[in-house]
Amino acid sequence: MRPVKPLPPSLRTWAEHAVGPLSAVRDASHPRENSRVWDLTDTRGRHFFVKQSPTPTFYERETFGYQSAVPALGFGRAPRLVDTDAHRLALLLTAVPGAPVSRLTLTVPEHRAAHRQFGTLLRRLHGTEKMPAQGRRAAEAAVEHTAAAAEKHLARVGDRLSEDRRTLVRRAADQLLRLTDLLAPGHIHGDAQERNALWSGPQSGPGPGAGTGSAPRSGSGRLAMIDFERSRYAPAVQDFVRLACGPWQDRDDLRSAFFQGYGRPLTDAERHALPCLAALDAASCLAYGPAHGEHDVTERGLRTLDRLEKGIFSR
Incomplete structure (x- = not known):
């Protein structure tokens, strides 16, 4: 405790x-x-x-x-x-009402509705269509920073990662850099995952991000977002990584619902960038998780690399 x-x-x-x-x-x-x-x-x-x-x-x-x-x-x-x-x-x-989606047992329609609203809210937050020039420049710099961080993560991981997986991460960094000019910029949330999405309804109690509550009745839910400490200008696709490496892995219906809410599918460049970003996120997880005793972070990194190696990472 x-x-x-x-x-x-x-x-x-x-x-x-x-x-x-x-x-x-x-x-x-x-x-x-x-x-x-x-x-x-x-x-x-x-x-x-x-x-x-x-x-x-x-x-x-x-x-x-x-x-x-x-x-x-x-x-x-x-x-x-x-x-x-x-x-x-x-x-x-x-405070905003609701409980983290990650803590609730939602029905299939509720879960889809939550991800559909998640997509709608992220599209609004990204503001790509009216991105200021400094935001576009910062988003391009963010790609370079993310790719450059790969070697630092690999150094911290050490021999916990096989040479094949180290090569996979390095290749992802190189491929991502080649996509820099093609990726839509956005003001991203930076930690877009179910624990930072609050779902509320008639049966939910108020809560800001650490609240608890029961699942709302079907069709009555409302989503809110919290925890913007990692928000910044970056490619919009970067906000899809935590979802693609989490709840979307075995739930194509949640992914489809999200992009219905987002209002557009991934571009060709984003489809290629997403697994690259996932590989770099995995390296970050394996550099951070074991050192801080955060086993869920470590597991996410290992699970992502396993899926990438097997060619089953959804994009």
Whole structure:
């Protein structure tokens, strides 16, 4: 059982200055050591969240995301930024209802509806059609950064990866670079997966990202997105990697529903880029997971490489 992380008094004072006196505070952090999130309830029963970013980069990305791209999602589709504190790397956010899709047992129609809405929201967030010039340049630079990081990940993995798999990762990095100019840019979420998608309905309870609730009745659900600390300009296809390496692996119906919501299929360049990005994500998983005791991350990396080797990775 992980230790409870108390809300620092200075952060409580800051939050109360913005929203008024608090009646309850609950640690809502993820099990990761560097996760710092608290669920706040004020004296009027309203819920808010304080999130303390682990690094200045995450703080800057999330703040910029909430100020620029996230409003395009629409009312109730994401938390609203109430206040920020750059000195403490803290964000004060409103709560949105629902529970992570990854924690719910949804019916097949509900699960498809959730992914269809996920696609709709990501299309809005990406904003490719009205991408500013600096966003396009940053997205191209992101491709180069992602490809260059492959060697760093392989060095950290060491002999835990066979030479054949190391070659697979290097080949993916080379192929990705050749696609740079062909990939549609977007303001990506950066961690688009079911745990960051909240599904709500008549039977669901309020929750910001760590909430729990039962599955809503069929046809009545609504999706919201949370956790934008990895949001940035990058190729839009990069937001499909975690889904392709997770729930879509054995569920083509979820993939189809997502792209119905997204409003367009993958381009030829994106179809070739997706398995390349998956291979690079796998290398990152195997560099990070074992070192931090995150077995689910390690397993995702191994599972992805296994599917790529067998030629069964869906694209």
